[in-house]
Amino acid sequence: MKKFITLFSVLLLAFGLIGCSQNNNPPSSDLQKVSVILDWVPNTNHTGLYVASEKGYYAEQGLDVGIIQPSEGGASQLIAAGQGDFGISYQEELTVARSRDIPVVAIAAVIQHNTSGFASPVDRHIQSPKDFEGKTYGGWGSPAETAMLKALMEKNEADFSKINMLNVGATDFFTSIKTDVDFAWIYWGWTGIEAQLKNIDLNFIKLRDEHEALDFYTPIIITSEKQIKENPELIRKFMAATSKGYQFAIKNPEQAANILLQRVPELDKDLVRASQKYLADEYQSDAARWGEMQLPVWQKYADFMYTNQLIDTNIDPKKAFTNEFLPE
Structure with missing residues (x-):
């Protein structure tokens, strides 16, 4: 999980793309290819992505989404450098990135509260x-x-x-x-x-x-400022499908776990199912909708990092995140 990301061993696998299509959706050749860079090896933080892929939610939006495991560097650096369209990161990494003028923005909180x-x-x-x-x-x-x-x-x-x-x-x-x-x-x-x-x-x-x-956001979904400026409709389509994927996981944790295990069979089955059941109540928690973020959360954590000299320059939290692309 991120700090799955950083908390434990860095087991980085080779790049691997996982597409999505169903019989009722357009052929993959007609879909726009989009990439998502994970923060770590696949786990239940990422289930909504795999659900959206498997259930055809991305294809419904005209997207062929590849889920990519990380190579070197954090997701913020890779996304800012144009190595992927979207990424999984966490508030600490994005805050550090923005303090260094790396133009990345959070567009959804995967889990509403810090677990x-x-x-x-x-x-x-x-x-x-x-x-x-x-x-x-x-x-x-x-x-x-x-x-x-x-x-x-x-x-x-x-x-x-x-x-x-x-x-x-x-x-x-x-x-x-x-x-x-x-x-x-x-x-x-x-x-x-x-x-x-x-x-x-x-x-x-x-x-x-x-x-x-x-109580900061970890993990989060990010994209680049360039993507927001040049392809806002792509972001809306991606987030519509991704939100639908996480909503499915919230309502159907057992089925969602099985989808993740189907896509990533090397994971421990009992752990995935138990973790998925736990996260079903944590993804959205008390928020009005899945993915929504609040300014005070970004402000307080940025101030904490600055006060504790984790960043040299404090950030403008209003520019670090947006709820603009979440479906109503």
């Missing part, structure tokens, strides 16, 4: 950021991790210098907690669900419960 947080086996007795003191954190060496941990510990009057920061790189969460690591940053919708399936009890500190700025 990530710090997880630990219950026997490590970590129930609040105060309990991070004296423990070993296993991460990927990102400045964002340091800033996040510092901010949460300061808020809880804890001493960040008492954490042992360990870069575990590509090591799996479940492997790392058996050896040198006490806690790590995970997405509950994937790794947390996997822990439940493995009967591993975790304490989980949700970021969105600890700091108002940390």
